[in-house]
Amino acid sequence: MKRLTALALALAATLAAVPVLAQDTLAKIKEKGVLTVGVKNDYKPWGFLDPSGKIVGLEIDLAQEVADKLGVKLEMIPVIAANRIEFLRQGRIDLILATLGDTADRRKQIGMIEPNYYAGATNVLAPKSAGLKKWEDLKGRKVCAVQGAYYNRRVSQIYSPELVVFPSVPDGLNALQGNNCVAFLFDDTLIVSTLAGGDPKWANYEMPLTSEDPQLWAVGVRLDDLDGAFGKLLKDMSVEWHKSGKLLALESKWGIKQSPYLIETNKKLKGGS
Numbered sequence: 001m002k003r004l005t006a007l008a009l010a011l012a013a014t015l016a017a018v019p020v021l022a023q024d025t026l027a028k029i030k031e032k033g034v035l036t037v038g039v040k041n042d043y044k045p046w047g048f049l050d051p052s053g054k055i056v057g058l059e060i061d062l063a064q065e066v067a068d069k070l071g072v073k074l075e076m077i078p079v080i081a082a083n084r085i086e087f088l089r090q091g092r093i094d095l096i097l098a099t100l101g102d103t104a105d106r107r108k109q110i111g112m113i114e115p116n117y118y119a120g121a122t123n124v125l126a127p128k129s130a131g132l133k134k135w136e137d138l139k140g141r142k143v144c145a146v147q148g149a150y151y152n153r154r155v156s157q158i159y160s161p162e163l164v165v166f167p168s169v170p171d172g173l174n175a176l177q178g179n180n181c182v183a184f185l186f187d188d189t190l191i192v193s194t195l196a197g198g199d200p201k202w203a204n205y206e207m208p209l210t211s212e213d214p215q216l217w218a219v220g221v222r223l224d225d226l227d228g229a230f231g232k233l234l235k236d237m238s239v240e241w242h243k244s245g246k247l248l249a250l251e252s253k254w255g256i257k258q259s260p261y262l263i264e265t266n267k268k269l270k271g272g273s
Contacts, residue, residue, distance in 0.1 A: 042080075
């Protein structure tokens with residue numbers, strides 16, 4: 001009897017601890033006075049270094065708004081595709097705001113805040129002289145890519161290029177310009193932004209293929225936080241970012257072509273008010 005009672009008490013304690021754990025991140029952030037966010041510093045204009053070396057961009061503006069909402073300082077930790085989820089799970093960052101594609105596999109590891117705040121798709125950046133017309137033209141050819149990108153596996157399986165994987169976007173782009181590969185595989189948002197940026201070094205490059213595999217982007221939190229106070233705060237903020245038109249305004253601020261996803265979600269949420 002004593003053993004059963006002890007087990008029941010232990011079970012009750014465990015269940016009671018769940019909401020406490022979910023609230024811990026928010027409480028800890030407020031206690032230390034700092035929100036630590038994993039961001040990109042090589043993905044213009046979502047997160048990149050300005051001439052002074054400061055990290056700026058659309059996602060940085062969103063991260064700052066979360067910190068302001070909480071009344072704490074913002075600390076940004078540069079991450080790459082290959083380490084951001086582990087940084088979050090290890091507690092080195094409180095959330096991810098780093099062009100994180102919302103995939104089923106990633107949802108098994110971390111929480112994805114909805115509504116998603118952006119959307120991209122897969123394409124390649126290539127010199128016009130490469131003459132790429134269709135995805136099948138990549139078969140057997142060297143294609144630069146970035147380690148940890150979700151689309152690497154899909155493109156490899158379907159179109160059979162020889163992927164040459166680099167740790168960061170600048171490494172991949174430098175390899176492309178060094179003629180180490182025929183194209184650079186990445187999210188079309190970065191490619192469009194790169195081509196529209198006016199840098200003469202990209203004057204003879206293009207995005208020659210039709211974008212595939214549209215992917216929503218999400219703010220990432222630890223699974224324990226998704227349905228807790230921290231997750232709820234971020235969900236409410238994401239709704240307001242869409243509903244108020246803030247995300248559309250940030251697109252204009254950073255010179256990004258209007259996203260059909262943002263326009264559609266803005267109308268949907270405004271209509272539901």
